[in-house]
Amino acid sequence: MSMIHKTATEMAQALADKSITAVELTKQHLDRIAAVDGDVHAFLHVDTEGALAQAAESDAKRAAGETRSVLEGIPLALKDVLTQKGVPTTCGSKMLEGWRPPYDSTVVSKLKNAGVVILGKTNMDEFAMGSSTENSAYGPTHNPWALDRIPGGSGGGSAAALAAFEAPLAIGTDTGGSIRQPAAVTGTVGVKPTYGGVSRFGLVAFSSSLDQAGPCARTVLDTALLHEAIAGYDERDSTSINAPVPNVVAAAKRQEVKGMKIGVIKELMGDGFQKGVLDSFKQSLDLLQEQGAEIVEVSCPSFDYGIAAYYLIAPSEASSNLARFDSMRYGIRVGDDGQRGAEEVMSATREVGFGKEVKRRIILGTYALSSGYYDAYYGSAQKVRTLIKRDFESAFNLADVLVSPSTPTTAFKIGERANDPLAMYLADITTIPVNMAGIGGMSLPSGLSADDGLPVGFQIMSPAMQDDRMYRVGGTLEAALNDKLGKPVWAQAPELVVK
């Protein structure tokens, strides 16, 4: 019996009571990938052999009574920005075509230690720069809800893999919304943990001070289980938090919010937001109120400057982080004819190896850090970051969690904003402040927009190192929505043509 439409928790139960093996479960997902990924293009690399070997090992462990975690034997899709030893890692860039890292990222080590089966690497905007996965050098990913629409970005591949039932779990990374925005537009759940909650070691850096890996799944509880598996202190990441991981699994199971104060950020629901998105958001607020939560309005005036600050800080750090791609030690090399010097070969390689958006941001970041412009641009952006942090601090004095729509609109059409970077950048207006302040953020589906029938995301933000709060609210809202709508949002996705 096919289990691909089940939740990870249900799969784990089936594995535990031996009604399925990890190898069978993995094969079902590999078959699904073979059947639908031609249309969806969620994966850049499917590691059939490696996944089956891990699954076989998992079955052996279970048979020997050595189950490693509750996720033992569950398949997962890994965003192609995290290194996995011996498995191609491209970051969606031509620059790294064919590169097989000689080491595992900490996230991958933890997944392996938990007995999770890694199916393959998912598509993404090149070096995680984008909101639509259209910037992948290997072609866009299509939204399983409507194949002519974007699955969000940069982690569109991971979100689409979940929505298309190609994997029950996925790993994303979120620098300005790259986990939450794709989750929102694909009807799935995605969490950006507190900065430092999940190790960045082996996460190919886009913007080091903002990047954060996190869990993605179809339900809040599945997301919490994956969160628990990958979070925790890592001595190889200097910015890793050396403190116990909040109990997110218990919080996801709690299912009550009585007496909690939920703050609605008034700046994140005004002009520019699609009506269907706002309606769905308000419906969720009503449900939370019915569950006993108190809804309060809060103001965060500096969020207005969030996008501007983000598009200075992230490109600045990126211009430095991406300097290492110079064709000397790994990756492609272009123009080495024995005549040209190293500097010319570097320039020729970077011209060919990087896509348009990456070059645009490198140039922007180089400018913002230049002497004479540093204070006006990078320096000012860092001050805005302080203001955004202060806004959050005041807001969290009034509320236990803060909420907003995850995105201003539902999934837009592929190509619609491709030539308008500023319009594209607006897709992250709601998600960016969370990264700037380093706090936790979750997007979970709140229903379908009445105007286009596409999924809408509900964003919950919790203070730093209090990630359990968003799981508590998210788990409660998810259950209330399921009651109200009759079935989960993800279960309403249109059937894909199986080939």
Add this chain to the structure above:
Amino acid sequence: MAAISREEVAHLARLSRIEMTPDELDHLASEMQLILGAVARVQEVAAADIPPTSHALPMTNVFREDVTKPSLSPEDALSGAPAREEDRFKVPQILGDAE
């Protein structure tokens, strides 16, 4: 907001080691003009008395003990090298002095 010239973009491209055609430079100059116009807003609120934030969470003094651990084998270290000669990375001739 001062205009950003094609020459400035060319200088930035040189600094960041990206070869660009004249067309690309023109296109990027106009895009940069637009983007910088939008992001320059940060200056409106960046008052002198606001401290900059470079790390989201305040942390200090994260160190490791001075203990060696096994390195990669040269085979692994050089596994991705576009060119090598024995156990060294082979690169085009280096012009100019190091720092």
Add this chain to the structure above:
Amino acid sequence: MALNYDQAVSKYEPTLGLEVHVELNTNSKMFCSCSTVFGAEPNTQTCPVCLGMPGALPVVNAKAIESSILIGLALNCSIAPYSRFARKNYFYPDMPKNFQTSQYDEPICVDGYLDVEIETDEGPKTFRVDIERVHMEEDTGKSLHVGGATGRIHGAEYSLLDYNRAGIPLVEIVTRIVPGTGKYAPAVARAYVTELRDILRSLGVSDVKMEQGSLRCDANVSLAPIGSGKLGTRSETKNVNSLRSVERAVAGEIVRQANRLEAGERIVQETRHFLEESGETRPGRSKETAEDYRYFPEPDLVPVAPDAKWIEELRATLPEKPSTRRKRLQEAWGVSDNEMASMVNAELLDTVEATIALGAEPARARGWWLGEISRLANEKEVHPTSLITAEQVAEVIALIANGELTDKLARGVVEGVIAGEGSPREVIDKRGLKVVSDDGALMTAIEAAIAAQPDTAERIRGGNIPAAGALIGAVMKATGGQADAAKVRELLLKHLGQG
């Protein structure tokens, strides 16, 4: 007519500035756990971090911080309560990330000084060299240029890179400008680097071997007409690899600049390279565009904020200042300035002190280490301390003192110890190197000598004491040099009625 040095300094006032880079002798690198051992096979001491692989992250070596603080304290600096690493962005193939993790406007130590004493026409004089900053950074890899002129960068066909050195911790010590040295600028420069080297060695934080590059000096020199009160344009001379070269490079630059100024030419602010053979400098290859390093705070590392307790603990471990210690030992041992200098230069001061502490007489301890043992070490091209220990040398000296060994026999013992034949005692036994002190055996030899040279014996009886030399020589020859010559003399003279 070109100006010579004396003419140059009679017209122009030189101003110095010195930047010294020191490789710390930590076990592991600055930001990763790779070994720092010198001379390993290429790329055997590298990992994802020091190769700048995608996803790798730095973690600061605690020992490097401690060493830097110790250096700052020894140089009378303030230790910054809060300092940060920054990225210095520029492309160069020997630098894996294409940025150097360094410190910029927030160095770990600031505002110190070092007093150095030099000989002047008016006797010894002390100059105070102000230290502007001490900061931490990482070393680069090494390139080997193939084709064209051997090993030279210009005309090479390609280059080969070894990253074993990449990421080794470096400390840079930067002086403020040193005015008012007049014609003694080269001597002050040399004295400063010498004193600094001795301090670093006494702290045990570096091997300070200029020839291996673990201590490197850049000398900044500018000239202004005497009495002008102005500061001229400076040049920066790199590649200065010995103490003598420091002195020569400064003198050479003074002459070069003076002659340019005499000819009405301008001094260009530039980097120059010291040429060991000629003592001159040549210009470095000028860059087509001025570098813009786009420094910004390293987001992958957190600030260093040593508390007062830690600093005071480190201060308590500071060794006696080398100059103070030298004065103290010189007085105690009764050695001349030159003798002291030769021990310091041979890096034998600690060893001689240890030997003396074990009971050896200072003159003998110094004599053995700088004489016979250094000679043998020279032949083998090793440091004397790698041949024999202070304990062994002290034992040999004790045996001489109590008459069990003659100087000549002792040389044999030392040779034996160095050849690995065991302890001094064991060598004496094995080689049968024992002073013949048995009066009976000696008397036999003496009588035989008298019988062979009756005339000489007669002259001695007649009061011609110096004639005894011939008979003593004969006895020594007969006993294979194992007799104590003083003893032979005593017995002989007594036997001939002159005792």
